[in-house]
Amino acid sequence: MDQPFVARASLRKRALALGGLCLVIGLVMACPIGVAAGGENGDAGLLLIIPVVMLAFALPVGLQLWLVSSGGPVLAAGPAGLWIKTRPTRGQAIWLPWEAVEQIYRRRWGLEKLLCVKARDPRAGAGLGAFTALDAGMQQALFGTGFTATLNFADRSEQEIMAAVLRHSAGRCRVA
Structure with a gap:
């Protein structure tokens, strides 16, 4: 990345x-x-x-x-947008420009804290394969979006991740 x-x-x-x-x-x-x-x-x-x-x-x-x-980064962010894993396992990810992101928020599932990215277009991530659709559907039901990244089981702290997302999004989407 x-x-x-x-x-x-x-x-x-x-x-x-x-x-x-x-x-x-x-x-x-x-x-x-x-x-x-x-x-x-x-x-x-x-x-x-x-x-x-x-x-x-x-x-x-x-x-x-x-x-x-395994399978690469869970999240990568820059001034133009972010890459986020589309499945909790393996390395498939999707690029979302900041203008395509509606909201970014945090959720907890058991021991895990997650960064959830909700796209403006509900069809974002369509066509990524059957297993991704299955994973995204379960995540959609639990978290309101199919795009999640770990906050507390990452190589960066939750504060670092949230600060980077806030800095790079520059107010182009809601970050809660």
Whole structure:
């Protein structure tokens, strides 16, 4: 990206959050199994279930980490407009000149804070493929737009991202 401001997904931040979540879920699952194995008639073989379940849980989480964190920047902004990912996974993005942006706002989904970009033309992003249409449709239902970028799992801080968007948009769209 040759834009003045580029924000990329941070694998480190997302891995720490998801790793911590996996650890808590693993401990919650391990406690009853450990109690059952340690009882009077307990079977120590039950303890082998814990690493198997954690591994089975870690594989899809690792895949999700790779999908979300790979594929290029999540947001790039400059004086003429911005690039924003059209899918939460992989690297497809769309260019929107500032005049084509109606509103930029923030939303929260669980642990994730998102920058949402609403285009003036509801057909923006049409023709980008079936999987993008599916992802955008789900995002549209949840956030009011199909164009979102992470704020708290990026390599830049939320304040940096919002300051850059505000500076580069120069009042040509509403930023909330």
